[in-house]
Structure formats: structure tokens, C-alpha cells
Amino acid sequence: MFDWKWDFAFEILPRLGWATLNTLMAAGGGYAIAIVLGLVLALAQRTPLRLLTFVVREFVEFIRSTPLVLQIFFVFYVAPQFGIRLSPWTSGMIAIGLHYAAYLSEVYRGGIESVPKGQWEACRSLSMSTRDTYVRVIIPQALPPALAGMGNYLVGIFKDTPMLSVIGVAELMHAANAIGSEHYRFLEPYTLVGLIFLAISLPSAALIRVFETWVRKKLGLS
């Protein structure tokens, strides 16, 4: 390829490898927050409190229709204005976790709504508690249809982690930028980052599909 230096590429590969670990950690951390917080946001929209439902609904829409990179800046710069000092990692995790929580809450909502009404009524007639209704009847049935969406957003969060570089989280893109400005060579670092992303996201997308069919079979659906 044009002007491609293999020895330089091999020289920077270990450094990018370490940064990949940070990227995976950021994706994993953000996703863990999103999974829990997303459930909270989804369940908050199912309470009989009209006002709470409305506020949470608008909040989710707001998060979903504004850019993640702007939200990252917002969390990072606004918290100190109120006397809270957040490290780049902390603010990055909050921003990306919140962003994907909004998306996952929609996935959960779709899953819960796909459970037939009769299941709710059956729980009521057996006088099950709300908690038991969700934990033992609704969520196990809501999960399989939600799995595809959850998997897509896991890959999505991974692909959005480069945005964390803007506040100085030392993930892949940040490392590539640093290497590029140290050596005045951008071809190898940026191309390698692209290849690393492909090498992780394509197999994980395939794996998630396998996992999804496995779960469906395990639960006796299709």
C-alpha cells in the first residue's frame, strides 16, 4: 500500500493493544451502567404516577435525540461548575452509560410490552406480588425479544467509545491521536484502529446472534 511502513505498524501495535483493553473496559463499564439504569428508566415509565412517567419519557427522548459527544462534554465540564470534580473516566462512564440506558430502556419497554396481557391477568388472579410478577413471569418472557436489541447496543457502545477520547480517556482513538502527533504519521495508527474495531465488532455481532438463538432454544421458544 502507498507509503505504508510495516515496521512502524508493528512498533505501535503493542501500545494500541493496551489501549484496546481500555476501550473494552470503557465499553463494559458503560454497558453495565446502562443495563441497570435502563431497567430503572423502563420501569419508571410503567408506574401509575402520571407525572413521573411523563418526565422520564421526555428525559429518555432528550437523551436519545442529542449527540453523545455533547453529553460527554456536558458531564465533564458542568459537574465542576457545581463543585463536583469528576475524572475523565468517571464522567465518560456516566455519559455513555446514561446515553445507552435511554436506548436500552426502549428495548426493555418493547420486550415488556410484547408479553401478552393474559400473563398479567393470570398473575393478578394468583395474587402474586408486583415484584414476583416481574421477576418470575414478565421478565423471563420479555427477555428473549429484547436480546437482539441488547446485543446490538453492546456493539454500539463499543463503537461509540472513541468519543471518550475528546475528554482524555486513554482508549484506542486517544492512543492513535497521541502516536500520530508524536511521529507525524497518521496512516498506520488510524488504519490499525479501524482494523481493530472491525476485528472485534464483526465477530462479536456474529457471537451475539449465536447466543440469541441459544437462549431462545433454552427457553423453549422456537
Place this chain on the structure above:
Amino acid sequence: MSYWEFLAEHGGRFLDGTLITAGQFFLSAALAIAIALVAGLMKLSDNALIRTPAVVYIEIFRGTSLLVQLYWIFFVLPLFGITLEKFTAGFVAVGMNLGAYGAELVRGGIQSVPKGQWEAAYALSMSPARRMWRIILPQALVNMLPPWGNLLIELLKGTALVSLISVADLMFEAKQINGSTFLSAQAFGTALIIYYIFARLIVTPFMRWLETVMARKIGKA
């Protein structure tokens, strides 16, 4: 300083940024739609020579990050003799990225058209091009409009990244104002609200309107 004084002082810059963001949005949307149509149709081809480039394109652009693609187009392409001005590089990257996602929507939309429609067009001995243009695509369009609404919101959000190659869009202006005033909540908060208004009061209602118009046109509503 009250928020109104802040707005009075910096409102002009927010407006300039919003106009650039709008420009980025419309240009990248046009590019994404064109790419989605071509790549989506190519992916449905029976000929592997036509199908493979589309599959490779879609997998590469969906498998990596928009930010990586943007930096690659802006910083690496010049090494291959293709130098794009930053404004152009911005909407080309966003358009190419979202076009790959759109291609899957086009493919899905076309495949959702009932088989009988293809057979009927065949029975009327329409040429393949005419069949696609007059019979299949209009129905596919109605099927895929709702997901396109979501995709256009993603596209709008994607345009915020062009600020990172110094295109003076809304995000960029917000960063600049933050840098000079240190009023982060006001600067970034205002930008967030403008993006929200753009998405919820312009893009989404327009797509809803388009959905009803198109559905009526092919006699579905």
C-alpha cells in the same frame, strides 16, 4: 450574568453554528440516501461481482466507528492524493457511515414487498428497471420510512462529530463559548436544547408527515 444576557451575547454564534449543523445534516442526509439506495440494491443482486462490493462497504462502515472513519477520511486520505476540505470531509464521513446503515433498511424494505407484486409486474412484462421503480420501490419506501426517521436522528447526532475536525458547527461553537466564558452549563446546555428542538420539532414531525403522505399515495391509508 443571567441566562438571557448570556443568550443575547452569544446567540449569534449559536445561530451560525446551527446553520452549519443544518447544512451538514442536509448534505450528509442526501449522500446517505443515495448511498443507501445504491448499496442496498447492489446487496440484493444475484451477481456476486455486484453484491460483494456492497457487502464489504456495509460491513466496514458498520463495523467501525464514525469518528475513526471521519479521522481516516480527513487525515489519511490526503496521503492517497485525495484532499477534502474539512466541511466536505465532515458530511462525506457522516453520509457514508449512515448510508451503510441505510442500505440495510433499503434491503429490508425491498424484501418486505410481497412476492406477488414481483410476479404481477413480471406477468405484465415490465422491464426489471421499470418493475423496481414503479412497483417495488414505492411500496418498499412506505415500509422503511419509520426506521429512516430514527436513522436521520442518528445522522443529526453524528454531525456533531465534525466539530472535532474544526468544522464550525453547533457543537464547535458551544465548545468555543465554553472555552472563553467558562459557563459550561449554559454553553453546552443551550447546544443540547437546540439539537433536541432540531430533532423533535423538525426532523421527526417531517418524517411523520412524509409517512402519511406516502402511505396515502400508494393507497394504504
